[in-house]
Amino acid sequence: MDIVSTGDLTFRKDTLFMAAYLNSIVWIDIENPDSSSFYFNYSINDDIYGISTFFINCDSLVSFGSGFNGDIYLIDFSSQEIIDIGCSPGTAVFGLATPDEWQASDCTFRIDLDGDDSSDYLGQASTDDYWRTVCSTPVAVVDTDVVIEAGPQIDSITLRLDGADVLNGMLEYLSAQALPNVGVVGNGTGQLTLYNAGGADAQDFEWALQGVSYHNDAPLPDPGLRHIEVTMWAQAEALSRSAVAAIELLYPGPLTFSLGNDTLLCPGHTLQLSIPYDYYHQVIKGTDTLTFGTYTWQDGSTDQHFVVDAAGIYSATFSYEQAFGCTWSDTIEVAVGDTVLTQSQAILCEGQSYTIGNVQLSSDTILCITYQAVNGCDSTHCTQVVFLPVSDPTLIDTTICQGNFVQIGGVQYSQPGNYTDTLQNWNGCDSVVMLSLQVLEADTTILELSICEGETVEIGGQSFGQSGNYEVMLTNQQGCDSVVQLSLVVTQPDTTWLAQTICDGDSVEVGDQTFSTSGSYSILLTNQWGCDSTVFLQLSVIPPVVIARDTAVCEGNPVAFMGQLIEVGGTYTHTLSGQPPGCDTTYLLNLTVWPLPQLTLESTGNSCLGEQITLTATTDAMDLLWSTGETTGSIVAAQSGQYTVTVTDGHGCSASASVGVDYTGQLT
Template identity: 30%
Template sequence: MTSVCVGRLTLNLALLLCAGVARAQLSAAFNHPDTVCLGAPVTLTNQSTGATSYSWNFCNAYTDTVGNNVPGCPDPALTVYSGATPPAFSYSIPGTYTVCLTATAGAATAQACHPIVVKRAPTIVFGTDTFFCAGQTAVLNAPVSPGIKNTWNTGSDSNQLTITVPGTYSLTSTYYGCTLSQTTTAAELANPSVQLPKDTVFCDSGVLKYTTNQPVTFIWNTGSIADTALVTTSGTYWLQLNERGCTALDSIHCKVVPTHSLTLGKDTSFCGPGRLIYHPQDSVGVTYLWNTGSDSSSTAVLSSGTYTLAYMDTGCTATASIQCTVIPKPHIPFPADTTFCDSGMLRYTTLLPVTYYWNTGATGDSLEVTASGLYKLIADNNGCADTSTIQATVAQAPVVVLPADTTFCGPGVLRYVSPLSVTYSWNTGSASAVTTVTTTGLYTLTVDNSGCTATGTSQVTVKPVPQVDLGNDTAVCLSKPFVLDAGDPGDTYLWQDGSTGQMYAVTQAGAYTVTVTDNGCSASSTIHVSAADVPYITLGGPQPICPGETIVLQANPDTAAYTYTWQDGTTGPTHAVTVPGIYTVTATDACTTYTASVDVQTGVCVVRVPNAFTPNGDGYNDVFRVLGTEVVDQFSLTIYDRWGRTVYASRDKEAGWDGGAYPTGTYVYELHFRYALTGSAYMQKGTILLAR
């Protein structure tokens, strides 16, 4: 019995005896690639068994790359081969080939057939030279197809390779037995450089031109591909340079300004210096420059000639000129007002060929003024005239009469009153009709009547007045000698009772006057003398004191007329006492002395708590202290605020609370103490007022 399978044939022989020999099982089989690359060698391995001969058909059937079954074999190079092991062969046309092996053993056959897909290898598309622009990258693309494996010399197996640095790059691609390779040299190209000038202004229109030695092409956003671009409107203009695919771009803002239409009008003339003024409709951002040097919209015209204005608007300049004639104008230099004493002359002279017209009717260059009034002159130079007015006052000239020589005892007064309404000016600075004379010298007075002046002088001798001063009124001890001294030895003296000595002894109360005369000049002085009071003072009654306490004794009255001396030699109206005893003070004045005493005795000494203190820094009652603590040997003081918080605590009986930064208010204290002599301990509570 025989069975045949396409692809692999197995022939089962029940038991065939031929010449007494048993035969092996017949089968057809071979190893083959499923897919090969076009042109790649195909190797088939025979794995048949039991065959004595073989027949290979390398193109038993063919299907093209679009799926059409093609009868016959399109590759004439393929042949039928008989033999156990076929040589390696290759396909030259892509498609699907069916390869069949027929194994024969005697009359029995077995066949195996397999398809082999032949694919055309992909193409590597990059060339041997690659370029990229500075700052950019280049991308190499490997072929992409199922079954292909790409390997770059960088170690990458990606389908793309990004190049950032120059160098040599190679790709090896394996595809179903085919090996493809390509090497390229990558070079970095320098970008062209372009730098357009700063933003600029064109008047009406302009041309942008860019000059470079670089081997580049030009592209402007105006469409120009030359090295120039025409600018007719304001806007942004850019230029792109291209060199071997590398580009550079720069832009510039251009402002196109219409040139201003400038005219200064017809030629003109001025009477004396004039001014040309140009009034444009729009002067924002405009600058001016006249040929006179003026940089404003106007210029002074000082002389005849051609005047030119350059009008610049955003860098665009328009010019215009005008011919100006300047006719010299007379100038009458009259002061605003003037005064003539009794009479005067107004005069104006000039080298110009002028005619004169006075408001009095006169036509000369001068006019005599004999009366006050407003005078007007017109000077005309060929129609170019000047007019001036002046208020002329005709005033009466004053006179000054002062005494030629005079003498004063001490300061005196010079006086002159004019019958006219004049102003006065003395060389002493006085501006009245009188001046005070304090020193010998020449005194000058100038009087002014509406600008008319007169001056007079007087030689004045000032003699010194004797200096006499008997002093302030005083009270003296009439029991003691008291002598008045008139001073200035050598002068003459006259007292109220007719005595003429320099000294005068006072024996009773009264008014005393002396007149002292020296070189014809006299001076007097008066003093009232009264009897002085006998001093009386007191220190008051006996006073108590406790141990550790200080009291201050005060002498009464306390007056500057007395000097006070205490029993220990100290002076002053007060005396501090710390221990009991008899204390004495003596008061002394100009007449006599008086003594007073006081007995300071030991008082009843107990602990006392003040109810208020004022820590305001004035030095009085600034610290809260418990009094009488010199008699205790144990002490504890705590002070609380209104909420029960401790604000002060101390076991030092000498210490005290200065109030800290706490506000004005009532505070609670708790005091514990023990008397040293009795050993009795006490606790005392109460309130104190802190007042700032």
């Protein structure tokens, strides 16, 4: 398509447009201009030459055009319309521009990956960027004080790992976690998008960015800078701001160093431990020196070298304070070897010579030779060379420890006794040596000890507190071995459990304590070996047994009690000893004797005269009953016979009285 360019250019939502000849707005393909095409045509009696796009109040994107006739038009890209706004400068305008054509001056839209610029200790990043030095991943790509300021609502934030920096291929990627209103696209890839899932504000996106990490899963990551471009978008991607996170990998994988293998240090020697010098790293920035590597030894010193002169465990730590994960350490154990000293004696005749190594001796001498023992440390052997006169016998009276020897001529003596040896020198002169040799055997002391649990026995600086057989090697006053054979018995505390039952008033004695009340008691005593002996006493005291009987009877009715008949009221006791369960039993009788009720029976009337006989009973009892069945105080005897009245009081006690009535002797 042939396009005649006669007008201005403008940029809308990442797209470049041009005012073209023949009333056309053309879309420009920036990467391939030959592929540009008409976006839309308009039909007004004017040609638009000037065109400009800008924001209004940070939320409206508008474009205006100017025509040959001198009019100003609103260009609506959505409806593809050209609207005359009734404004004219009075002359043809062939180009339009504004100072802030692509960004409204009153829009707040900013992203700062490190609010206080604390990560940029070398001054290598711009104000809004983030710089992080690390030795391992994953690592955050923004600081915790990331700042986002946005007037319009944020559409999304894209993070893109610069492909030119990627040295380990797909093993390098970005990751993030979605939030309730911020979604994630592209997890595990080199380009990741945080998008507004609904209602997300600047703080939500700050939180989301803090959760984004850079990963390098290579076994030995290639060192170098990784740049991650962080772009914030708004207004349907018409508005954007960018910042860069720079991740500096210092070393390919974990850095290691060695202080050497565990070793042996000979007495009087020293060992210098060192950390490789190239691990130490400084950068000069202006007048400041920034230290990136610090040595720290186990005692807190920070030199590159540490001198060891004693046995112990030594460690060094190397770390980059300004770099994540850049800390390494190593430990070495140093032991101190023993110096061995041995002695021997050589006795020769005067005129002879004695050779030790390259040294030839002809007079009394003590010669010590130092050599390297199997542990690598010095070992010294001292030889006492004695030259005896050839004529007079030589008497040697000496004492050695068992295991040592005395050498006379070419003979070694290690057993006690008296020896005579005739030596002949090189010219045939004899010399008699008389040796009286005493050999001190190793002392052996046998100890059989018994201690209480918790006590210890100390022998030669060693403490023993467990039963068993022990052998302790010491040195006696002659400098020879002294062996102590200890047979130790640890006596456990005695524990005795007693369960006693006694009668009330009795007591139990344990040790020098007396107990007479029920309960559980713990008594600490000392047994025959002088150790603790604990007696646990469970004491039960049987209370006195009293069997009480309360009885009430009427007068004249005796009560049987413990083989007796008792008629008089009162309290009676009888104690039986040793009754089950072995304690006294007391029987108690409370006897009440009620008196019989008072009763008087009288008769009135003369039967001889033919009068009726009236019988009257006088009593203090409550109930009254005649033999006739009547219950009144007086009755009339209707016929001759025996009449009986019985009265009963409130205690159930009764009294009776009888009277005879005879009507047969009446006078007629």
